[in-house]
Amino acid sequence: MNPDATFMRDASRAAGDRTQQDKIRRAVSTYAAKVQHMKSSQFVKWSDGRDAAAAIKSFALARLPELLEQFEAAITARGAEVRWAADAAEARNYVLDVVQRYHGRPVVKSKSMLTEEVDLRGALDAAGIPVWESDLGEFIVQLAGEKPYHIVTPAMHKTAADVSALFQQHLGIEPTDDPAELTAAARTFMRGKFVDAAVGITGANFILADAGAVSVTENEGNALLSMACSNVHIVLVGIEKVLPLLTDLSLFLPLLATSGSGQQLTCYNSVIFGPRQPGDVDGPDSLVVILVDNGRSTLYANDLIREALRCIRCGACLNSCPVYRTIGGHAYNTTYQGPIGSVITPHLPGGKEWAHLSSASSLCGACTASCPVGIDLHHLLVVNRSIAVSRKNADGRVAQLMNIWAYFFSSRRRLQWGRTIWLSLERLVSGVVFRKGRYRPPRPARKAFSEWWQENDIS
């Protein structure tokens, strides 16, 4: 089945699943109240913060190649290795290359959507290297053998009972529905892995060009633990994550925390300037930063879509989207769900098949209103639609239909005929052409508005 048909099937099924929607509704309403409070109590004007962030990100994109080189030079000078990966395979190979030096010792991974995007865990599994997701939500999803449901809260769709069942099966715990006990069980289990792990893999929320630094934001302390206990720290980061100045973080960290989870600041914001330096008592001996393109330069080359690269992956647009809230994360079947996923997925490698997602939107604009870096998401969906249509046009069928449509709609008189013809044929055509479909085209009014106007003599 092609992705379009799968999406229609899964989305229709999810749209009728009340329990799933209740879970999403509960999660999202807690979130929305906290975000609202944080925006108004913290910012003089939230929109000023958003506009400033958008301006900084636009500047960073305009200077992207220079900033990346500046970052590379600065962090290399302190002993980090920087690798450039054109695609997912290259990124995976760099990681495998490092990890295989420590045969058999486990790898601990923190939450990073980019590692999902390049299917890093798949590659490590295939190479027989034990890899553990250390973020609690990701750990749950890993044990369940599923994909993340949401870019910020991956296990949003699991109840405590679901988690309990998984932990009973995999960790051998006693049954409990208490989130605190379940968290403690994961903590205990994962401690052993942190202590043993040779390599810690994290993503990065930002990289800073002037200082040559990597910024990692998290609540649980798992990324920090892996950066503290492992021999090697590998960072996978998309090339669009660069900010010009270290001081830009004083805006971006609160912005991300506010939009992502309604916190003033996320619990741990670590800025890494290099591997262990002289005078350090611990920390990894080496730091490898892999700068990943994987389709980003294609997105970058498109003047109309480029601004999507401002995204800081806060998840706000998912939470505000009525479509996401109705069909949930899995129906999208993509690494990035919700509005931002629908915008960027068609431009990533193998993305041509995902144009249908841009039509899975009512264009209500809730996503755009919620975005902390001012991405005009719902207009970008329209841009995607027009790209998809012009692509389909290549085979001529859509163009022909559109020409017929234009023929009738470009003249008042022809529209009148068209209506008469359609009215007489409608029953017949609908019966035959649309028999199997669930949708029928709307039936034209018996009387045109102009006729009604004249008859009622309104002036």
Next chain:
Amino acid sequence: MTSRDTILTRLRQSRPSTDVTPPLPIPDHTLFADYPRTAAEHITVFADKFTAVGGELFWAQSTENVVDIVRALVSGIAVSELAFEPDPAIIAVLAAVYSYDDAKLPPEVADLSMCNVEYASCRVGISTAYRLIARSGSIVMAAPARHGRRLYSVPPVHLVLARAEQIIPSLDALFAEVSNARPLPSILTVITGSSRTSDIEKKLVLGAHGPKRIVLVCRVGEDG
């Protein structure tokens, strides 16, 4: 051509044609409604925010105060179960708490290069702080410092000894300072509250992977 060249060339060829001037940095104090302005405000705002995110705060007026507070916090815990920064002030406090003479501790208890397994059995990590941030109630750790990274991530309790003068208003002051620091630290961690998760049914649970408790003993006043 290497991937590096390919990527950079592609970006150069397709960059936006309009030249963009760098945006002016917007200072935190015009952006944030809760930016503390006076030194007195720094202290009250820090206290409010730090406790709001779950931090445990003790004010101490004198060294004896600090010793009393720490003694209560580590009661029932042996000195060998601590990981502590070999800072003279911390050593002096611990020597008093554990009744060693001459503000000295036996050398073997101060070894922060122990292996991960040993570290994992430490019950409290004790350190100084680099800065305290009022607007968000955060504690900032920066290495290289004698504490390292594991001290504030591995033990279930992180106990910080700091002074009220270390409070700065907001993140802008921190990053401005660090931008000019040479050498740069190897890591800077802004800690806001104790480790937490709400991954299961959005219920907040403290102590996900990092410390469950973050305790600050903050010196105020002139002496010492």
